[in-house]
Amino acid sequence: MLSIGKLSKAAGVKVPTIRFYEQIGLLPEPVRTASDRRTYGEAAIRRLAFIRHARELGFSVEAIRSLLALSDAPEQPCETADALAREQLADVEAKITRLEALRAELRRMLDGDHQGPAGHCRVIEVLGDHSLCLADHRSAAPPK
């Protein structure tokens, strides 16, 4: 049986994060010792590693909740998991596209000659120039 600290090291997830995952229901409530400390078995390591891997791939907690449910019910069809993965892939691809556009504009911004006659800063100038606007008004938020 593992303490939360051992589990943390075994799965590569910080202790407070494990408690947080328990709180939001990604991990089941573990058995406690007489002095109220959490104890875990091998299954917890696997489950936590699964969660970590999914988080690394950018799946949201809600998506992970579904993936875990599918993982727990082995006779379920693959479709849902596949759909979630495809959705995540589309999301990642959209972010890449967006970031590539940002990269291009940032490069353009930095590529200007740094010896113009006016003492003006190209970076500041570009930001202030409404006509160089990259995105429309609906997507004013940056790609988080």
Add this chain to the structure above:
Amino acid sequence: MLSIGKLSKAAGVKVPTIRFYEQIGLLPEPVRTASDRRTYGEAAIRRLAFIRHARELGFSVEAIRSLLALSDAPEQPCETADALAREQLADVEAKITRLEALRAELRRMLDGDHQGPAGHCRVIEVLGDHSLCLADHRSAAPPK
């Protein structure tokens, strides 16, 4: 003189966001009417568009604060603004690299033959398989 709603439309920033920017000090406190309504001039449109453009490029609020200060003080050297832009570019590039790796793994996940003998789901399988781990333990957070 513009109401906050007009400014919102002119600059492409939502009304509550304008109030929020004022609260955190990105926008100066505007003159109020007798009935306490905010009124803005042309300068506010420019400043707000500047902020929006910078946000679209992914600059943090803190970075924008610096950029605005530089924009307000035209005789300052460009170096700081350039450094901020380069930092932002590096950030964007790092995110792209990371997302490309995620994309590759998601594609691999979805590329498996969907007719294996066992009824197992490749997506679930890959997530549970510790050996296919993409990232090390230090970077457990997804690229926001």
Add this chain to the structure above:
DNA sequence: CCTAGATGCTCTAGCCACTAGAGGATCAAG
């Protein structure tokens, strides 16, 4: 056996950049 430091517990608050909603005042058009 004692003690010191590591580890555990719960609870609250903070991060970022907004967004949503309550509950009320005021404005502009018909």
Add this chain to the structure above:
DNA sequence: CTTGATCCTCTAGTGGCTAGAGCATCTAGG
């Protein structure tokens, strides 16, 4: 004069953790 749009302030919520307070308990060395 009424109706609906817009405005005001204030609080709380989002996601996915992270940090800290203040306390209890465990473990290893002496």
